[in-house]
Amino acid sequence: MDTEEQHLERDRSSDPVTGAEEGSRSTHVREETAVSMSWGRVIALGLACTVALLLFSTFVLQPFLVPSGSMQPTLRIGDRVLVNKLAYRFGSEPRRGDVVVFDGTGSFVQETGAEGNAFGELLHGAAASLGLAEPAGSDFVKRVVGVGGDRVVCCDRRGRIEVNGDPVTERYLYPGDRPSAVAFDIVVPDGRLWMMGDHRGNSRDSRDHLGQPGGGMVPVERVIGRVDWLGWPLGRIGSLEGTDAFVGTRPPGADHG
Structure with missing residues (x-):
């Protein structure tokens, strides 16, 4: 038996305007997450390179x-x-x-x-x-x-x-x-x-x-x-x-x- 929430979810996905907005928000969130992860990798790589250079310089x-x-x-x-x-x-x-x-x-x-x-x-x-x-x-x-x-x-x-x-x-x-x-x-x-x-x-x-x-x-x-x-x-x-x-x-x- 369908619940009211499931009906509402189907109604939203079937609505071209509402569905497009939800998809756009989801895509935007994914893009922000990817950018955040990308910057995190850059910072981590920079720190690792700096530490390696300092160790090389020290010894x-x-x-x-x-x-x-x-x-x-x-x-x-x-x-x-x-x-x-x-x-x-x-x-x-x-x-x-x-x-x-x-x-x-x-x-x-x-x-x-x-x-x-x-x-x-x-x-x-x-x-x-x-x-x-x-x-x-x-x-x-x-x-x-x-x-x-x-x-x-x-x-x-x-x-x-x-x-x-x-x-x-x-x-x-x-x-x-x-x-x-x-x-x-x-x-x-x-x-x-x-x-x-x-x-x-x-x-x-x-x-x-x-x-x-x-x-x-x-x-x-x-x-x-x-x-x-x-x-x-x-x-x-x-x-x-x-x-x-x-x-x-x-x-x-x-x-x-």
């Missing part, structure tokens, strides 16, 4: 925005370099001539223990790890000039830096720069690095921290990775050119006289 290859001219002409202000975080993960250590990014806390900047805006720092850290913002104030990019056990002296009679008694011809220096306007004679402790910028007249590096705790020496464990590639601008994309400046220099500990 494998991190973009790094060069904030200053201290490494000119090798690196320019605004360059995006790609830092190889696996370079020193499997027993290898930084070598003389490597361009590296490192955390200068305790060597180039003093540990303060001050706490800032945690959420703001998190957002900035995420943007910096993707090369979209300047790095943290404690992150630096410099060239390794001395490793543990090396005696580094400035300068010989021809104005060159010496490593373990051997002069170093630094063709990567900024045109017109001297190897150093500051004289020094240091022995790098084991597990530490002596860092210098290529633009010696515009670089605050190990020389500027000689009288401070740590003597400007950077612990190897503070090295974030090696700069292996240039990722931006387009005209400079490619592998970072190496140097033969330290080929032939004696091994660490060979000249401490």
Whole structure:
């Protein structure tokens, strides 16, 4: 037996006007649901890609925005370099001539223990790890000039830096720069690095921290990775050119006289 509601339902479906309105509303609802689901997928995919990029940047290859001219002409202000975080993960250590990014806390900047805006720092850290913002104030990019056990002296009679008694011809220096306007004679402790910028007249590096705790020496464990590639601008994309400046220099500990 038909109920009143069933009769009413048949009457509506048989009415061309009412039936069309119901069908239109149903189609509209389905379209809205499909659009909503589509946007949901886009957002989920975007979040997944962002997380994947952050993980890749954290453990494998991190973009790094060069904030200053201290490494000119090798690196320019605004360059995006790609830092190889696996370079020193499997027993290898930084070598003389490597361009590296490192955390200068305790060597180039003093540990303060001050706490800032945690959420703001998190957002900035995420943007910096993707090369979209300047790095943290404690992150630096410099060239390794001395490793543990090396005696580094400035300068010989021809104005060159010496490593373990051997002069170093630094063709990567900024045109017109001297190897150093500051004289020094240091022995790098084991597990530490002596860092210098290529633009010696515009670089605050190990020389500027000689009288401070740590003597400007950077612990190897503070090295974030090696700069292996240039990722931006387009005209400079490619592998970072190496140097033969330290080929032939004696091994660490060979000249401490």
